[in-house]
Amino acid sequence: MTNEATYDETAEVEVIRGEPRVDPPDAPVLADGLGCHSGSEMEKAARLSGNSEMLDQFAKDYPKGPHDQPQSMCPAFGSLRVGLRMKRVATVLSGSACCVYGLTFVSHFYGARRSVGYVPFNSETLVTGKLYEDIRESVHEMADPERFDAIVVTNLCVPTASGVPLRLLPKEINGVRIVGIDVPGFGIPTHAEAKDVLAGAMLNYAREEIKAGPxxxxxxxxxxxxxxxxxxxxxxxxxxxxxxxxxxxxxxxxxxxxxxxxxxxxxxxxxxxxxxxxxxxxxxxxxxxxxxxxxxxxxxxxxxx
Ligand code: SF4
Known part of the structure; x- marks a missing residue:
């Protein structure tokens, strides 16, 4: 009989590229004291990095509450949960480690029972575009048609503000569909709307497939x-x-x-x-x-x- 606890290691955050990092000291935005409450500044950055059209569409689709901060816990939980509940769908997050920690914690609290992929970054990989390359390499490594029908990659606040271009990812690798979405706390008020972001992106993908053939x-x-x-x-x-x-x-x-x-x-x-x-x-x-x-x-x- 031992007093040592045994842990299920299978349902943890899986660091897909780079070294695991608990709290990146140089995570560009959050390290400056900005975070969920810094929507207006991150929105400005996102517009400068070419995401204006997407943010305008969010503003039309999802009316905001009295301020520009998320109106619930991290909105991205909504889309993360939608992906985690689908059979043969893998989920990968790209964002600050503290955001990913919170999201995976809550996912597992709600019984996700599977890994959440994470592509870590630092200031250098963010500004040089290496983060995008790391994400691309990760989805190539993961795209196993025996295991997955689709891989959902989600940009959280900082990569969205920096314009990490998930739309440039290949649409399909080895028959595995790749769905890239941006779910920033600025622009998506609550996790309810975040569910719509992923549901809409998947329906859009499926609609194109229907148009292309059986x-x-x-x-x-x-x-x-x-x-x-x-x-x-x-x-x-x-x-x-x-x-x-x-x-x-x-x-x-x-x-x-x-x-x-x-x-x-x-x-x-x-x-x-x-x-x-x-x-x-x-x-x-x-x-x-x-x-x-x-x-x-x-x-x-x-x-x-
Ligand atoms: S990703 Fe979520 S937790 Fe992180 S800063 Fe944005 S709203 Fe906050």
Whole structure:
């Protein structure tokens, strides 16, 4: 009998490139005393580094609260959790070590049970563009089609402010899809909107795949009735209850977006109509509209309800 604790080492932050660092002494923005509360300065930097169009779109999609700081804990938790809950999807974060520490801590607290990839940086790798090269090399190393359908790479605040260009990553490596998103605390108010950023990016990718040719069929085959795609996370039993209410109308419940498996994205886009159950999914709605799907909004809640 021993008093020594045993630890599960498998669900820790995985440092993919470079040396593990707990608190980079020269992390460029945070070392200067700037962080979640420094949205306006980081936003200025992001605009100077070519991210104006993206930030303008965020401002249109996601109204901010009374100030420019995140309105919840690190918003990127929303998109991180969406990726971690999908089968055969790997997640990689690019950001300051302290941000990554908090995000992975909360992910594992919520039972992520899998590794979160991390590409560390310092001032030099950030300003010379080496960080982008490290990220690119990492996704090449990780892109194993036996293990993954997709790899999601997320820029947190500092790499977004510095304009690390994830859009230049290859779209696909060895058949593994690469999805790069920016989820800065300035621009994305809460983790609810961050879920939409990733859901929208994945739907966009899947829509292009559908346009390019045949895609994988849904796991249980295609429904013989028109389906209602359910937009917004819900409890596991909810789609069954909703399905029972839809059946007398000759409709079936479609996939829930954010999805749990890549091919559900195709089935969601193939729906008859989208029920926007949560109100935050602006980018996802844009993709459904581009696919020609009508959207039914949810009833107002809270004060308006
Ligand atoms: S990434 Fe999240 S924790 Fe880090 S500075 Fe931005 S909002 Fe704060």
């Amino acid at each position: 895609v994988r069929a849904p796991a249980g085959g295609k429904s013989d009735r028109p389906t209602v795609a359910l937009l917004g996370e819900m409890f596991p039993a909810d789609p069954m209850m909703i399905g029972a209410m839809l059946a007398p109308m000759g409709l079936a419940a479609g996939p829930v977006v954010p999805c749990r498996e890549w091919r559900e994205l195709y089935a969601a886009l193939d729906c008859g109509v989208v029920a926007a159950i949560h109100p935050f999914y602006t980018a996802a709605i844009r993709e459904f509209e581009a696919a020609g799907r009508p959207i039914v909004g949810s009833a107002p809640v809270g004060h308006d309800g």
